[in-house]
Amino acid sequence: MKYNYYPGCSLERNAFAYHQSTLAIAGPLGIEFEEIEDWNCCGATEYTSINLLASYALITRNLALAEKNADNHKLVAPCSACFLNLTKVNHNLIESPELAEKVNTALAAGGLHYTPGSQEIYHLLEILFNEVGLDTIQTKVTKPGSNHTADTRKYTNQDKNNGIVVAFCCIKYFLLEAHTLFTQVTCGCPHGAFGANGFVAAFTVQTCLNIWVIGAIHNRGWVFYRVGGNISHR
Amino acid sequence: MTEHNVFPTTPTFMDKVIAETPGDPRLEMCIQCGTCGGSCPSGPDMEYTPRAIFQMIKAGMEDKVLSSNTPWYCVSCYYCTVRCPQEVHITELMYTLKRMAIQEGLYRESTVSRAPDFSGTFIDYVENYGRSFELGLATRYHLSHNPLNMVSMASMGMGMLIKGRMDLIPTRIKGLKQLKAILAKAKQIGGAA
Numbered sequence: 001m002k003y004n005y006y007p008g009c010s011l012e013r014n015a016f017a018y019h020q021s022t023l024a025i026a027g028p029l030g031i032e033f034e035e036i037e038d039w040n041c042c043g044a045t046e047y048t049s050i051n052l053l054a055s056y057a058l059i060t061r062n063l064a065l066a067e068k069n070a071d072n073h074k075l076v077a078p079c080s081a082c083f084l085n086l087t088k089v090n091h092n093l094i095e096s097p098e099l100a101e102k103v104n105t106a107l108a109a110g111g112l113h114y115t116p117g118s119q120e121i122y123h124l125l126e127i128l129f130n131e132v133g134l135d136t137i138q139t140k141v142t143k144p145g146s147n148h149t150a151d152t153r154k155y156t157n158q159d160k161n162n163g164i165v166v167a168f169c170c171i172k173y174f175l176l177e178a179h180t181l182f183t184q185v186t187c188g189c190p191h192g193a194f195g196a197n198g199f200v201a202a203f204t205v206q207t208c209l210n211i212w213v214i215g216a217i218h219n220r221g222w223v224f225y226r227v228g229g230n231i232s233h234r
Numbered sequence: 235m236t237e238h239n240v241f242p243t244t245p246t247f248m249d250k251v252i253a254e255t256p257g258d259p260r261l262e263m264c265i266q267c268g269t270c271g272g273s274c275p276s277g278p279d280m281e282y283t284p285r286a287i288f289q290m291i292k293a294g295m296e297d298k299v300l301s302s303n304t305p306w307y308c309v310s311c312y313y314c315t316v317r318c319p320q321e322v323h324i325t326e327l328m329y330t331l332k333r334m335a336i337q338e339g340l341y342r343e344s345t346v347s348r349a350p351d352f353s354g355t356f357i358d359y360v361e362n363y364g365r366s367f368e369l370g371l372a373t374r375y376h377l378s379h380n381p382l383n384m385v386s387m388a389s390m391g392m393g394m395l396i397k398g399r400m401d402l403i404p405t406r407i408k409g410l411k412q413l414k415a416i417l418a419k420a421k422q423i424g425g426a427a
Contacts, residue, residue, distance in 0.1 A: 040360070047356075050332075054420040
């Protein structure tokens with residue numbers, strides 16, 4: 001399974017554990033990620049708060065670059081905020097040809113063009129759940145935890161120097177959190193808890209009760225799962 | 235355009251809000267149930283909850299809406315959008331209100347008048363490098379608005395630098411010239427906002 005891959009700014013730095021985890025599990029699960037050549041920031045929530053069309057052009061540049069890779073028409077973004085922006089823009093460009101024309105006029109200034117809908121945008125979880133499938137994931141687990149509310153932290157501490165450890169747990173929702181003092185704005189993860197976007201939230205709510213999630217821990221800093229909790233924790 | 239005007243008149247504030255929002259935001263579908271405000275993690279900090287804001291938009295209270303702190307307290311968690319029984323695109327509408335508040339200059343009258351500068355600083359790095367740059371964003375924003383904050387931020391920043399989770403210098407994309415040309419053209423077509 002080959003996919004275009006859009007890591008996003010956070011995954012290159014403050015959420016790099018998520019990035020490395022994603023790439024680490026890709027091989028064993030038979031996924032091949034091809035990073036979009038020279039991608040740019042998706043603008044997060046800030047650009048669209050200031051300038052609508054420029055934010056759409058900024059995001060669509062990534063889609064246009066992804067479209068250049070004729071082999072893949074599926075694009076995966078692990079960060080929920082990036083996923084939201086890419087999906088939202090793709091959707092709105094399909095819905096509104098006038099908007100698509102404006103955006104493409106802007107892109108033409110940089111010699112690019114994007115055909116709305118030519119990329120299908122997926123969140124990493126969708127790929128793991130729908131395309132790879134739970135059965136496949138189950139056969140790849142090398143270090144099983146308990147089926148319910150596993151305290152995976154003990155694995156991470158024991159095995160943080162082993163390179164990659166695969167933890168396995170059944171969760172209601174999950175938080176991937178970088179082990180730093182920086183806990184609030186890591187990529188898509190606190191957001192992902194109750195959905196940084198309607199798509200992931202809907203997905204999480206519908207499937208969360210029986211989704212199996214695997215994670216990998218790398219020795220350069222580590223990721224842990226916070227297990228349990230309640231969707232409506234506010 | 236919207237269908238709630240029986241007779242053609244000049245566009246109301248509500249018409250403008252809907253027109254400025256991409257897609258159909260379904261604003262006229264709001265039934266004032268209050269699920270949005272009840273779900274909102276920032277609800278207690280807002281002068282008006284999203285529910286109230288929507289009714290104020292319908293009532294044409296443009297100045298009050300655009301000078302309120304409500305849109306600026308939206309953290310884009312989309313919890314309201316997910317829970318809304320009428321599928322109103324609440325978060326998208328908050329973005330629209332932010333853009334309109336900047337356009338009209340009314341954000342200056344709100345209690346969070348420095349909030350747009352955070353977005354502005356963020357996108358300044360995106361426009362000039364193609365990537366976000368957190369060290370620069372935090373430093374520049376806090377230095378210009380609350381230098382004392384730097385002290386409390388310093389320990390977090392050091393932690394991130396030590397763990398390799400923050401860059402000292404921004405990353406620059408290769409096609410920066412191309413990106414700048416695209417953004418300049420987009421601003422030319424779309425106007426300031």
